[in-house]
Amino acid sequence: xxESDEFVKSxxxxxxxxxxxxPDTILGGIIAYLMEQRLYTPAVREDxxxxxxxxxxxxxxxPVVLMQNSGLGNSxxxxxxxxxxxxxxxxxxxxxxxxxxKDAPEHLVIGQTLPQLLETLKIPYRTLSLETLTxxxxxxxxxxxxxxxxxALLLKKGLVKxxxx
Amino acid sequence: MLGPEEGVMQSRAQAMEAVFSLxxxxxxxxxxxxxxREAYKIRDRAQNFYMIGSMGAAAGIGLGVAxxxxxxxxxxxxxxxxxxMSLGTLATVGALKPKxxxxxxxxxxxxxxxxxxxxxxxxVCLDKVAxxxxxxxxxxxxxxxxxxxxxxxxxxxxxxxxxxxxxNEQIEDVDxxxxxxxxxxxxxxxxxxxxxxx
Numbered sequence: 104x105x106e107s108d109e110f111v112k113s114x115x116x117x118x119x120x121x122x123x124x125x126p127d128t129i130l131g132g133i134i135a136y137l138m139e140q141r142l143y144t145p146a147v148r149e150d151x152x153x154x155x156x157x158x159x160x161x162x163x164x165x166p167v168v169l170m171q172n173s174g175l176g177n178s179x180x181x182x183x184x185x186x187x188x189x190x191x192x193x194x195x196x197x198x199x200x201x202x203x204x205k206d207a208p209e210h211l212v213i214g215q216t217l218p219q220l221l222e223t224l225k226i227p228y229r230t231l232s233l234e235t236l237t238x239x240x241x242x243x244x245x246x247x248x249x250x251x252x253x254x255a256l257l258l259k260k261g262l263v264k265x266x267x268x
Numbered sequence: 269m270l271g272p273e274e275g276v277m278q279s280r281a282q283a284m285e286a287v288f289s290l291x292x293x294x295x296x297x298x299x300x301x302x303x304x305r306e307a308y309k310i311r312d313r314a315q316n317f318y319m320i321g322s323m324g325a326a327a328g329i330g331l332g333v334a335x336x337x338x339x340x341x342x343x344x345x346x347x348x349x350x351x352x353m354s355l356g357t358l359a360t361v362g363a364l365k366p367k368x369x370x371x372x373x374x375x376x377x378x379x380x381x382x383x384x385x386x387x388x389x390x391x392v393c394l395d396k397v398a399x400x401x402x403x404x405x406x407x408x409x410x411x412x413x414x415x416x417x418x419x420x421x422x423x424x425x426x427x428x429x430x431x432x433x434x435x436n437e438q439i440e441d442v443d444x445x446x447x448x449x450x451x452x453x454x455x456x457x458x459x460x461x462x463x464x465x466x
Binding site for chain 1: 297317319320321322323324325326327328329330331332333334335336337354356357359360364449450452453456457460461
């Protein structure tokens, strides 16, 4: 398991400098650290977060949107009819609730279909793991810059330390 | 004294032309549908970001730009249908209180780009919602002179501000915006970066 500040510093090392999103327990530690550093702008919906991130990108920032995978559902239209066609990139950090069917019922369908949803939308993604973290981040930076579209990193429970709700 | 509902109602294009007459080099994010097409026809400029999809996202995009450009006014041209679709974004604006954010809402009370189906803005006053969530300056107007007076004031005041303009349902005879989406983004980005390095 890695510390939240270490995770955020890796993102900053890639150049990420605008952070928004909607919370999830898996993301709790990361958001707490970002808020402590006054780096986080909360959104009320995930599609709003993606829209804000897009505006920040146009103004010169490298944006990150944190969301639970349920929020990907909320964001499908803005990703499809804004980011993908205008070539406005952002880094989506999506917590993977319902992974392998082990979660509350509301997470199971989206948890099972998450990779296919991203593949259908043609959003490149990787599932983060401790062993591949460095390589995952450099792949992310490369893909973001080369393709100029949203790139997703899936975050499973237990990789980054979180806060207890 | 005449109330704001008693003057002569403008078309959205007329109202937009009045607002544009006071805009110099400020970035403008225009919501999807006919408002973008009309803005392109009335005054195309590199500082206009035309949305062709992602209904409801104009204020969110404008907010992102405004947060990163605190020293210049950022203007959003929105519609009542768009605002209603992302009513939560009004709360985000009201909470974050970006002083440089001006939200111009052309309120024709219909989904004009899809055949004039009525919206709830006929009964829900979006200006009152904006006031309730913390917009600092909120004005509801319909006449050209009032549009000019209030918008000019908002350009010189700390916001966030909302100018709600009641307009009629008339739509201009305009084509789709003939620019590719990625060209719209690239052009807008270049214009923004140029203004920041001045």
